[in-house]
Amino acid sequence: MAKTWRQYYAPQIAQIIADNKGKSVKELKKILCDANPGQYGHHKKTWANEYMRQLGLSKKRSDFTSDNQLSLL
Numbered sequence: 001m002a003k004t005w006r007q008y009y010a011p012q013i014a015q016i017i018a019d020n021k022g023k024s025v026k027e028l029k030k031i032l033c034d035a036n037p038g039q040y041g042h043h044k045k046t047w048a049n050e051y052m053r054q055l056g057l058s059k060k061r062s063d064f065t066s067d068n069q070l071s072l073l
Contacts, residue, residue: 006046009047013050032051
C-alpha cells in the first residue's frame, strides 16, 4: 500500500523537531518552514499541517456531531 504524503513527511518532521529540541516554537516553525520539501501548494500545506500537529498547535476537525449536522442526515 502506498504511503500518503503525510505518512512520508511525518518521520522527517519528527527528526527535525528532535534535532532542535529546546528551541522556541517560533524558531521551530521557521526551521520547519525552511525545510519544507514541497514545491507546490498541496505539498506545502500537508507539510505545514503535519508539523503544526506534531507541535501541538493544530485543532482537530469535529466529527460532524453538532446538532445542525445531525439534522442533515
